Amino acid sequence: MRNVDRPKKPPSLCRNATRWRKxxxxxxxxTKQDRELIxxxxxxxxxxxxxxxxxxxxxxxxxxCESKIGVVSFYNIEHRKPKKHYPEYTFEWDNLHxxxxxxxxxxxxxxxxxxxxxxxxxxxxxxxxxxxxxxRIRWPKSHRGTTTIDHAQLNRQGLLDDRxxxxxxxxxxxxxLNDDPHSPNAGLARAQLKEKASGKYGSLxxxxxxxxxxxxGASDP
Ligand SMILES: [Zn+2]
Numbered sequence: 001m002r003n004v005d006r007p008k009k010p011p012s013l014c015r016n017a018t019r020w021r022k023x024x025x026x027x028x029x030x031t032k033q034d035r036e037l038i039x040x041x042x043x044x045x046x047x048x049x050x051x052x053x054x055x056x057x058x059x060x061x062x063x064x065c066e067s068k069i070g071v072v073s074f075y076n077i078e079h080r081k082p083k084k085h086y087p088e089y090t091f092e093w094d095n096l097h098x099x100x101x102x103x104x105x106x107x108x109x110x111x112x113x114x115x116x117x118x119x120x121x122x123x124x125x126x127x128x129x130x131x132x133x134x135x136r137i138r139w140p141k142s143h144r145g146t147t148t149i150d151h152a153q154l155n156r157q158g159l160l161d162d163r164x165x166x167x168x169x170x171x172x173x174x175x176x177l178n179d180d181p182h183s184p185n186a187g188l189a190r191a192q193l194k195e196k197a198s199g200k201y202g203s204l205x206x207x208x209x210x211x212x213x214x215x216x217g218a219s220d221p
Contacts, residue, residue, distance in 0.1 A: 062100035064152035181216035
């Protein structure tokens with residue numbers, strides 16, 4: 001999980017969110033309890049422009065685990081505050097995120113009022129989440145970090161394995177740079193590390209760079 005900037009609200013939400021919210025709450029409070037109608041009204045957020053804006057916001061990566069979505073999973077829209085418990089937030093732009101199917105399934109309708117799951121666009125993620133064991137383990141720095149790891153299962157086995165696979169070659173590149181910081185390829189290697197830090201598992205790559213890559217000036221005589 002890492003920080004992102006939220007783009008402006010997509011047109012379909014600008015036009016319809018207030019009405020959709022009103023009509024959903026009306027269906028929910030009706031004595032008839034028409035499940036089909038309620039489901040239809042709940043699902044009105046499922047629009048292409050909303051999905052596109054979220055894909056751009058997250059560069060196609062899951063808001064929680066930073067895996068690349070779209071290759072093996074559909075792009076799911078996440079309601080950080082679960083719509084089941086907070087239907088009034090179903091069409092709130094600030095409540096919508098992009099999530100992979102795994103994180104979506106684990107997080108489901110979980111919510112903790114005292115220490116809520118982190119918000120990539122509003123919280124400073126680095127204040128709450130770190131790594132340990134060369135990036136294999138997501139490590140909490142706060143109670144909200146603990147909630148986030150727990151609700152999205154950020155230390156599930158598949159992620160531990162995948163993160164390690166990413167971390168090992170990054171660590172090799174970092175060791176090479178530390179051993180010979182002024183080699184002819186050092187500039188390119190640094191640029192490649194920086195570029196990788198903006199992609200899949202970017203928070204892990206950034207953490208490895210910050211924790212292990214030495215300042216090239218430090219070894220100057
Ligand atoms: Zn995920």
